[in-house]
Amino acid sequence: MSEPTTIICRFYFTCSEDWHGMEEVPDADGARHCARCKKLVHPCYSYRMLQEHVAAGHCVAINLHTQYPLLGAVAPPPKIPMVR
DSSP: OOOOOOOOOOOOOEOOOOGGGGOTTTTTOOOOOTTTTTTTTEEEEEEEHHHHHHHHOEEEEOTTTTOEEEEEEOOOOOOOOOOO
């Protein structure tokens, strides 16, 4: 079994809700319902999952294996102009 991945990213909005206190949503791939903003929060256990959910505009939960998981909306990566 592999070690859990600690994800590092930049949030433009962080949520103060408790992941463990959120209502689990059946048939939603582990997503939970945030009663404060009324949106689904999707757990991300890898950078690939994070990229998929960020591209879809979802709120995410990362580093759930740690004492301080982070929830919110992740800022998309900056667009870096090509230098010619």
